Amino acid sequence: MDKAEQFIKDRLKAKTEHGSLRKLSTKSFAVDFSSNDYLGFARSSELKSVIEDNLSQIPQYKNGSGGSRLLSGNHMFTEQTELLIAKFHSAESGLIFNSGYDANLGLLSSLAQRGDTIISDEFIHASLIDGARLTHANRYTFKHNSIIDLEAKLSLAKGNVYVVVESVYSMDGDLARLKEISDLCKKYHAALIVDEAHALGIFGDHGNGLVQHLKLENSVFARIVTFGKALGAHGAIVLGSKILREYLINYSRSFIYTTAAPLHNIAVIKSGYDMLIETDYTALIQDRIQYYTEVARASSMPISIGKSAIQTILYHNNSEAKNAAELLQSTGLDVRAILSPTVPEGRERLRICLHTFNTDKEIKTLIDTLSSIQEHG
Ligand SMILES: Cc1ncc(COP(=O)(O)O)c(C=O)c1O
Structure with a gap:
């Protein structure tokens, strides 16, 4: 016990000395230049009334989902919402996860097997890094947005190859060179995975994302769209083929072994999409x-x-x-x-x-x- 406490203290001291000790804060400031609420949905009273409307129309509404999606936590409303979102994004299907972190973890960790290769941009989000780390696959990064370095890594890759990028990088705000990356993936038969967390609501028709803006939806193996940013909600969806959805339902541990989001949360997500569909x-x-x-x-x-x-x-x-x-x-x-x-x-x-x-x-x-x-x- 003493040793464990000392270990924790030392680690925190190191962070303090490095000037990077994290602290929770409830401070708020007058002008928001910090949240990911790009479209103001999280604070929107219009969205609130759309949510109330959607909630009132859910048959057999329950406050809690009562279990995982595979047991008692699934609901027709959730499946209908997945269909609506997949249609909006011109995808064959979609599977909702409880957060973007869960989606990225569950997607990458279930896909890549020993002998496969994951090649990711050096600046991808921690959730994608963690998903890749949970695999036994070979893992390489390529220099941020470098097509030359990506090709160098692709030319050496073995097994099934997954290339992982963000369409809009969360910490730099710059855009992936998606067209060139997708062309390279085709050349090397690699599956392209694009995290669209910060592109939803900002790019594309009615904010449907950068992949669709560039008409690349048929060249991408899977997209992750998160709901905690422009949609003002919480959760995420993995978009892809029907068979990918079936695979994730069977193999993605962060989908299988967790309580499903409550219907209220699904109603917030659906209402956000209702707003995006209604207005550009x-x-x-x-x-x-x-x-x-x-x-x-x-x-x-x-x-x-x-x-x-x-x-x-x-x-x-x-x-x-x-x-x-x-x-x-x-x-x-x-x-x-x-x-x-x-x-x-x-x-x-x-x-x-x-x-x-x-x-x-x-x-x-x-x-x-x-x-x-x-x-x-
Ligand atoms: C690019 C990217 N992907 C995934 C996530 C995780 O999404 P969530 O906050 O829904 O867990 C974030 C958010 O921090 C992100 O910026």
């Missing part, structure tokens, strides 16, 4: 991205500007990034620092999320404040 919000968010771009370009700061709703300001270390975030927060702007080891050392950053509800004035204030931090600092 992409012009609204693209307008905010455009405005940020203009103001940032006009400023004195050397900011790299991306096409997605995630923008970054890079710093050299954890304390610089943390100080900048604290200064912004002291003026009411909610901007968070992303520290190493979540991002590579020397590339610590502010991660700025743009939302449909961010006003011109808020964006201008953000850039002005950032510029003055830079000048004085």
Whole structure:
């Protein structure tokens, strides 16, 4: 017991000394530049009333699901929602997981076997890394978005080969070179897996994602769409063929061995999709991205500007990034620092999320404040 406690203390001390000790906080700030609620759905009263409407129409509604999907936790409403989402994304089928983390873990860990190969972009999300780690497959990373390095790795790959990317990278906000990656996957008979967590609602017709925007849905083996970002909900779906869905129901442990999400959660997800189907919000968010771009370009700061709703300001270390975030927060702007080891050392950053509800004035204030931090600092 003493040894275990000492071990924990030492590990936490190391994090404190590194400047990367994580702490939960309930602080809130006036202006949201931090959440993944890109379209404002999480705070939308319109969505709330769509949810109430959907809830009132569910036959045999129960508060809890009572078990896993394979036992007592399945419901016609959940299956209908999966069909609706698959149709929206032009996919043959979809299977809902309790979170994006679960979906990525369950998809990768069940697919790749000993002798197979997983090749992933070096910047993929921790949930995909963890899914790959649970396999006995050979694992390689390729340099971020490098087609040359991907091809070098593909040319050596053995067994069934899976290439794993995000369409919009969660910490950098840049886009995968999906067309070239998909062409390479075809050339080497590799299955392409794309995490669309940060593309839903931002790209494509009615926000259906970057894969569909580029008309690549038939070239992708599986897509993961998460509901905790632009949809303002919680959970995720794996989109792919009917046989992939059947496979996951049989082999994906994070699907099989967990209590199904309650119907209330499924109703929130379905309602989010009802809203996306009804209205195309992409012009609204693209307008905010455009405005940020203009103001940032006009400023004195050397900011790299991306096409997605995630923008970054890079710093050299954890304390610089943390100080900048604290200064912004002291003026009411909610901007968070992303520290190493979540991002590579020397590339610590502010991660700025743009939302449909961010006003011109808020964006201008953000850039002005950032510029003055830079000048004085
Ligand atoms: C790219 C990416 N994939 C997956 C996840 C995990 O999704 P969830 O938050 O639903 O577990 C996230 C969110 O942090 C993400 O950014």
